[in-house]
Amino acid sequence: MSVGDLGFFLIVAIALVLLAGEAVAHPSQFAQVLVFGLADGAIYALVALGYTMVYGIIELINFAHGDVFTLGAYVGATIMAFFAGASEDSFLVANLIALLITFPVVMLIMGAVNITIERVAYRPLRNAPRLAPLITAIGMSFLLEGIMFLWHGPATVHVPDLLPHGAGFQTTIGGVFISFKDVFVVIAAAILVTLLAIFINGSKLGKAMRATAQDRDASQLMGININRTIAATFFIGAVLAGAGGMIWGLYFNTITYNLGFRTGLVAFTSAVFGGIGNIPGAALGGMVIGLTAAFSDNYIGSKWTQVVIFGILIGVLVFRPTGLLGMRVPEK
Amino acid sequence: MSLLELKEVSAFYGRIQALRSVTLEVDQGEVVALIGSNGAGKTTTLRTISGLMHPAGGSINFDTRDITNTGPETIVQRGICQSPEGRRLFVRMSVQDNLLMGAYIRTDKPGIAADIERVFTLFPRLKERRTQISGTLSGGEQQMLAMGRALMARPKLLMLDEPSLGLAPILVETIFTIVREINAQGTPVLLVEQNAHKALEVAHRGYVLETGSIVKTGTGKELLESEDVQKAYLGM
Numbered sequence: 001m002s003v004g005d006l007g008f009f010l011i012v013a014i015a016l017v018l019l020a021g022e023a024v025a026h027p028s029q030f031a032q033v034l035v036f037g038l039a040d041g042a043i044y045a046l047v048a049l050g051y052t053m054v055y056g057i058i059e060l061i062n063f064a065h066g067d068v069f070t071l072g073a074y075v076g077a078t079i080m081a082f083f084a085g086a087s088e089d090s091f092l093v094a095n096l097i098a099l100l101i102t103f104p105v106v107m108l109i110m111g112a113v114n115i116t117i118e119r120v121a122y123r124p125l126r127n128a129p130r131l132a133p134l135i136t137a138i139g140m141s142f143l144l145e146g147i148m149f150l151w152h153g154p155a156t157v158h159v160p161d162l163l164p165h166g167a168g169f170q171t172t173i174g175g176v177f178i179s180f181k182d183v184f185v186v187i188a189a190a191i192l193v194t195l196l197a198i199f200i201n202g203s204k205l206g207k208a209m210r211a212t213a214q215d216r217d218a219s220q221l222m223g224i225n226i227n228r229t230i231a232a233t234f235f236i237g238a239v240l241a242g243a244g245g246m247i248w249g250l251y252f253n254t255i256t257y258n259l260g261f262r263t264g265l266v267a268f269t270s271a272v273f274g275g276i277g278n279i280p281g282a283a284l285g286g287m288v289i290g291l292t293a294a295f296s297d298n299y300i301g302s303k304w305t306q307v308v309i310f311g312i313l314i315g316v317l318v319f320r321p322t323g324l325l326g327m328r329v330p331e332k
Numbered sequence: 333m334s335l336l337e338l339k340e341v342s343a344f345y346g347r348i349q350a351l352r353s354v355t356l357e358v359d360q361g362e363v364v365a366l367i368g369s370n371g372a373g374k375t376t377t378l379r380t381i382s383g384l385m386h387p388a389g390g391s392i393n394f395d396t397r398d399i400t401n402t403g404p405e406t407i408v409q410r411g412i413c414q415s416p417e418g419r420r421l422f423v424r425m426s427v428q429d430n431l432l433m434g435a436y437i438r439t440d441k442p443g444i445a446a447d448i449e450r451v452f453t454l455f456p457r458l459k460e461r462r463t464q465i466s467g468t469l470s471g472g473e474q475q476m477l478a479m480g481r482a483l484m485a486r487p488k489l490l491m492l493d494e495p496s497l498g499l500a501p502i503l504v505e506t507i508f509t510i511v512r513e514i515n516a517q518g519t520p521v522l523l524v525e526q527n528a529h530k531a532l533e534v535a536h537r538g539y540v541l542e543t544g545s546i547v548k549t550g551t552g553k554e555l556l557e558s559e560d561v562q563k564a565y566l567g568m
Contacts, residue, residue: 204436211422211433217384218420223408223437223485 041290050237066264072245110242275326432485454566
């Protein structure tokens with residue numbers, strides 16, 4: 001174990017001990033923070049998966065990914081507004097139908113948008129120096145934010161509150177307030193991550209994606225069409241980000257055009273924390289960062305939360321650049 | 333008409349010319365060796381055939397069809413498979429999964445299963461390690477896996493790039509024995525080697541490549557006995 005690893009584990013250990021102390025001293029408050037952290041973390045995990053998959057396959061930090069997430073929420077809010085029968089007052093079958101239609105439509109639209117971004121902005125730069133697509137990704141991020149700004153202006157946009165809520169859909173267990181929304185966020189994210197894992201490990205395209213991520217030339221020599229495989233990776237990343245945007249919108253009910261900037265950076269931190277390019281790592285990193293943010297909000301103060309999260313990013317990059325689950329493979 | 337025909341193929345890396353009017357053929361049933369020193373253009377020749385690079389001039393025909401500007405994934409489907417230089421395994425996948433990747437273009441599951449067994453018969457060591465992550469194999473085992481993986485596509489032509497590079501002498505012997513065996517089972521082989529002596533012993537015919545041009549050709553035996561080749565490549 002290197003000095004860097006030692007420092008990394010030492011810091012993690014100290015944080016865990018402090019948290020354990022709080023958990024014993026004020027168990028219900030601790031559990032409440034845990035619930036918030038899990039819900040946030042689930043959303044970060046969905047967005048982090050897109051960062052890590054794209055990085056894994058073409059070694060690009062797709063800075064526009066956070067804005068694809070926000071655009072998903074915007075498109076979702078627009079589509080849900082069409083369902084005149086849906087009501088925010090209570091849970092109706094109409095709400096359920098609206099959600100069942102909106103989710104897949106948003107996910108498919110975002111997938112298509114991301115494929116277009118890859119085709120127009122990144123593929124022509126596939127063999128350019130690394131900095132070129134990176135800067136293009138930042139430009140694409142501003143472009144998407146600009147489009148959302150022109151669409152709805154700088155003010156917050158309301159997302160219809162279609163999930164079951166109110167007195168009948170929340171409960172307090174041992175002083176911990178839990179709503180249907182909290183449970184929904186975690187379960188929806190868990191289902192999506194499970195589907196992704198089945199797809200990556202089981203399907204032919206999933207195998208092609210893993211192979212292309214490991215060795216692009218060798219994959220071509222196996223007969224894999226790498227353009228199609230890379231496009232599929234962008235598609236799936238955006239499907240998850242679009243779902244994440246929808247879930248965020250339904251959970252918090254307000255979005256702004258620049259939401260993706262901060263959320264994207266936090267999700268990116270999650271991906272790096274888990275080990276960039278590592279898919280289970282991104283899911284785990286999202287949960288850990290979500291929990292860290294919630295604990296920081298509550299125990300340190302919310303104004304310090306960004307300092308804590310981006311401090312973690314710097315710490316991981318300095319002490320353990322391969323992340324929590326990242327691994328080095330010997331080459332012979 | 334030969335199985336594979338390169339006619340006056342030239343290729344560039346940027347402004348540097350790597351191949352100058354290379355003409356070569358591989359016939360059904362043959363082992364053809366392509367020898368030459370570092371930087372002579374051996375690997376470039378294979379990359380141009382497999383479609384990872386496209387020639388700036390000349391033409392490539394395979395199995396009566398023009399593949400000069402065909403993409404690599406289509407060329408694999410036409411029947412050319414390569415064990416690339418440096419093996420290029422999928423190092424985070426198991427031995428078995430690497431072999432399955434080799435059969436990526438195929439859909440006949442029973443045939444694939446039978447071919448995995450066939451590869452395990454050729455390389456019993458791989459069978460012992462079928463669930464091991466390929467990045468943790470020894471160099472020799474990795475080479476065997478790279479060759480096995482290329483065979484999994486049931487190629488009409490197998491191209492091997494430096495299969496003996498960096499291997500212990502006893503393993504070099506094994507690898508060339510297996511090249512013979514693969515050929516005896518009916519697959520033509522285009523073999524790129526720095527180990528000219530071994531390669532020419534196995535090959536029916538050979539080409540000598542020097543700074544991007546073919547400077548000599550003949551049967552394996554002729555080249556082994558040629559004074560120029562002995563001086564330049566066999567250290568005699």
